[in-house]
Amino acid sequence: MSARIIDGKAFAANVRGEVAKHVSALKAEHDITPGLAVVLVGEDPASQVYVRNKGTQTLEAGMNSFEHKLDAATPEADLLALVEKLNADPAVHGILCQLPLPDHMNEDLVINAIAPEKDVDGFHISNVGLLGTGQKSMVPCTPLGCLMMLRDHHGSLSGLNAVVVGRSNIVGKPMANLLLRDSCTVTIAHSRTRDIEEVCRRADILVAAVGRPEMITGDWVGDGATVIDVGINRVPAPEKGEGKHKLVGDVHFDSAVEKAGAITPVPGGVGPMTIACLLANTLTACCRANGLPEPDGLTA
Numbered sequence: 442m443s444a445r446i447i448d449g450k451a452f453a454a455n456v457r458g459e460v461a462k463h464v465s466a467l468k469a470e471h472d473i474t475p476g477l478a479v480v481l482v483g484e485d486p487a488s489q490v491y492v493r494n495k496g497t498q499t500l501e502a503g504m505n506s507f508e509h510k511l512d513a514a515t516p517e518a519d520l521l522a523l524v525e526k527l528n529a530d531p532a533v534h535g536i537l538c539q540l541p542l543p544d545h546m547n548e549d550l551v552i553n554a555i556a557p558e559k560d561v562d563g564f565h566i567s568n569v570g571l572l573g574t575g576q577k578s579m580v581p582c583t584p585l586g587c588l589m590m591l592r593d594h595h596g597s598l599s600g601l602n603a604v605v606v607g608r609s610n611i612v613g614k615p616m617a618n619l620l621l622r623d624s625c626t627v628t629i630a631h632s633r634t635r636d637i638e639e640v641c642r643r644a645d646i647l648v649a650a651v652g653r654p655e656m657i658t659g660d661w662v663g664d665g666a667t668v669i670d671v672g673i674n675r676v677p678a679p680e681k682g683e684g685k686h687k688l689v690g691d692v693h694f695d696s697a698v699e700k701a702g703a704i705t706p707v708p709g710g711v712g713p714m715t716i717a718c719l720l721a722n723t724l725t726a727c728c729r730a731n732g733l734p735e736p737d738g739l740t741a
């Protein structure tokens with residue numbers, strides 16, 4: 442069998458289009474424009490690219506984008522003061538502090554200083570607790586994007602056997618909670634899991650979020666399983682020329698595609714969904730802040 446390739450790029454474009462439609466209606470009917478503030482501390486090149494893309498796509502969706510770039514040596518107290526200011530600003534509905542922060546800053550402290558209702562990353566301890574107890578929260582963007590694609594492919598996820606490989610706070614754990622909320626039977630597998638290949642083979646839904654290039658090969662994939670590859674790994678690609686690199690996932694695509702029923706590619710799978718879901722979360726935060734109904738299909 443050769444799998445259906447889930448086109449994350451097209452899916453994300455559709456989500457951004459839906460967000461833009463809602464934003465346009467909010468402006469026309471309520472004179473409200475959602476606003477997203479992104480804070481970047483330092484000059485990490487990958488973070489600079491992410492932040493630029495977030496800013497561009499925020500504006501394309503018709504929202505206000507507020508970018509705050511701080512020097513790498515900024516004292517933590519100054520960053521906390523900026524977060525406080527953004528918390529109090531009614532034009533700002535979402536706040537994101539790009540991670541990683543410089544070593545002299547305490548990431549947990551900074552994240553937990555963001556007002557939970559503006560925490561569009563869903564990393565604040567209140568949002569983590571709300572998600573874990575099945576209550577309304579802000580949901581981390583990458584797992585939300587994975588959930589949207591899974592719901593689109595399967596319809597109902599109820600009763601399916603889901604295996605999440607990786608136990609990070611950003612992807613693995615919230616993904617497991619979302620799948621549990623959709624009534625999957627959920628296993629979190631990780632580096633210490635015994636017989637991990639066999640555990641993965643039993644999955645109807647296999648989510649790979651370990652950050653190890655092409656670790657999950659086709660023989661780990663059950664016949665017809667849906668494979669969601671969250672990994673984005675830059676590896677040498679001598680076949681493209683000396684010193685060249687390419688992006689690969691945590692799944693070995695060429696072997697997994699032969700076993701899976703559906704699979705997300707890298708690049709062009711989960712990646713584009715993350716910013717699309719950040720925009721969706723900002724819209725959701727704006728609707729909640731104004732006591733308006735939340736947009737259908739754009740929340741967990």
Ligand code: GUN
Binds near residue numbers: 538539540541562582
């Ligand atoms: N750095 C890499 N990915 C992310 C993300 O999703 N949110 C934040 N805040 N920082 C990141």
